[in-house]
Amino acid sequence: MAAPPPPLPVATRAATADQQQGTMGGGGGGGVEPRRRAARSLLFLAAVALPCLVLYHAAVARGGVLVRPGGAAVPWRMGVDLGRFVQKKSEDARLERVLRAAAMANDTVILTTLNSAWSEPGSVLDVFLESFRTGESTRELLDHLVIVSLDTTAHARCRQVHCHCFALLTDGVDFSGHKNFMSDGYLKMMWRRIDFLGQVLEKGFSFIFTDTDIVWFRNPLPHFYPDGDFQIACDHFTGDPNDLSNAPNGGFAYVRSNTETIEFYRFWYEAREKHPGLHDQDVLNSIKRDSYVAELGVKIKFLSTELFGGLCEPSRNMSRVCTMHANCCVGLGRKISDLNAMLQDWRRFMALPREEKHSVSWTVPRNCSLQKLER
Incomplete structure (x- = not known):
């Protein structure tokens, strides 16, 4: 019996198989190139998948948050982090709707922040709203006022007494009680406010920000400077609106939305890390002469206390005054009494x-x- 023929070499068997597939496909040798393309595709996918797998395992080690090389979180998150991303997008949409509903024709809104300590019946909020009803040409401004609530109790109270309410809640932080000046809770609340106002500017809305412990007597819009991007009230006014020696008070400001002010608020908020333990006004005093602010070209104006007064420096002309602030005042009960x-x-x-x-x-x-100063 004759011995079986030796096996074909591997290369010869592969070639034969390819030739057979090529014949079945209707073109001589046509199956070789598709296999090569498939191999290249697999290699490419492996090259992409491997670093992604490394990033994934690193993310799991950090608690399930995927991070870009620069450290910024990417939107696709796992578990609770995905929920936070969805919550943030929902909050942005809610904010857009509230601002749009309250905006004037030039996309300007009036904003104030409120916690439950200031929202109780007979407290600061009631005096604040009453001043709009008794002032000259101020009642209609209530249509453009957005009350930004820092806790659920304040938000519920806002919805009882006003039409434009926005709940700005912060995970893990309780802003509901009265915050003593310069306490840790006070500082967190002030910086949360600066961050939020920057977001409003980014959405294209200009704003008048007013503390709730300010009473409004006249419409301030005709009294703002036409060439000012960032205009702020003062604890002490030197008489010159361009003088950086003025002592600004963050409780009242008019800010136009443009590239300069958006970047200014971002810089202001980030500067808190270089000045730990300081509130927003002290940090503003530190950065207002900064060379970067000058390079930005943001036009800063300081508002006269004759028009925008307070207990630190009361307006001397009741025939012109627009607002009065219960600044330089310690204690919620004292504020309410003097308001x-x-x-x-x-x-x-x-x-x-x-x-x-x-x-x-x-x-x-x-x-x-x-x-002592309490704003």
Whole structure:
């Protein structure tokens, strides 16, 4: 019996198989190139998949958050982090709707922040809203006011008394109680505010920001400088709106949305890391002369205390004053008392004949201490 033929070499068997497939495919040798393309594709996919797998395992070690090489989180997250991403997108959409509903024709809104301590019936919020109703040409401005609530209790109260409410909640932080000046809770609340205002600018909305412990007597819009990007009230006004020596008070500001102010707020917020333990106003005082701010070209203006006064430096002209702030005042009860006194002074002024109005002056401060600043 004859011995079986020796096996074909591997290369010869492969070639034969390829030739057979090529014949079946209708073209001589046509199956070789598809196999090569498939091999190249597999190699490419392996090259892409391997670093992704490494990043994935590194992300799991960090708690399930995928991170770009520069450290920025990517949107596809796992578990609770995906939920936070979805929550953030939902919050952005809600904010856009509220701002759009309240905006003036030029996309300007009035903003104030509120926590539950200031929102209780008979507290600061009631005095604040009442001032709009009793001021000259201020009632209609309520249509453009957005109350930004820092806790659920304040948000519920806002919805009872006002039409434009936005809940700005922060995970792991309780902003509900009264925060003493310069306490840790106070600082977190102030910086959360700066971050939020920067977001409003990024969305294309200009704003008037007002603390809730400010009473409004006249429409301030006609009194803002036409060439100012960032205009802020003062604890002390030198008389020159361009003087960087003015002492700014972050409780009242008018800011136009443009590339300069958006970057300015970003720089301001990030500067907190270089100045730990300082509140936003002290950091503003530190950066207002910074060379980077000058390079930005943001036009900073300081508002006169004659028009935008406060207990630190009361307006001397009730025939022109737009707002009065219960700054330089320690204690929530004292603030409420002197804010009510301001409203009484205003009503008394408005009830007098024109020729007697010049004789009226403020009766405050009554209960507020001027020895320490609380904004």
